[in-house]
Amino acid sequence: MRLPCPFCGPRDSAEFAYLGDAAIARPDAAAPDAPRLFYEATYLRDNPAGPHREHWYHAAGCRQWLVVTRDTTSHEILAAAFARQP
Numbered sequence: 447m448r449l450p451c452p453f454c455g456p457r458d459s460a461e462f463a464y465l466g467d468a469a470i471a472r473p474d475a476a477a478p479d480a481p482r483l484f485y486e487a488t489y490l491r492d493n494p495a496g497p498h499r500e501h502w503y504h505a506a507g508c509r510q511w512l513v514v515t516r517d518t519t520s521h522e523i524l525a526a527a528f529a530r531q532p
């Protein structure tokens with residue numbers, strides 16, 4: 447699988463580190479039920495079939511975090527962008 451890094455161009459996925467779901471919102475640590483919220487955000491995740499937004503880190507390239515939209519059934523890359531825009 448090749449990932450289209452916006453800075454480096456198309457590169458083999460071996461150059462990247464996979465972090466996972468890019469849609470997860472970090473729970474509020476000050477909330478009274480914070481332990482339950484962190485447990486759910488960490489361990490109770492969906493395993494979607496189809497387009498999925500994921501975080502990838504270009505460790506052997508520009509060292510930038512990317513948000514990649516990948517179809518989990520075909521590995522087709524639908525979009526890739528820097529996770530943090532300047």
Ligand SMILES: [Zn+2]
Nearest residue numbers: 451454507508
């Ligand atoms: Zn890169």
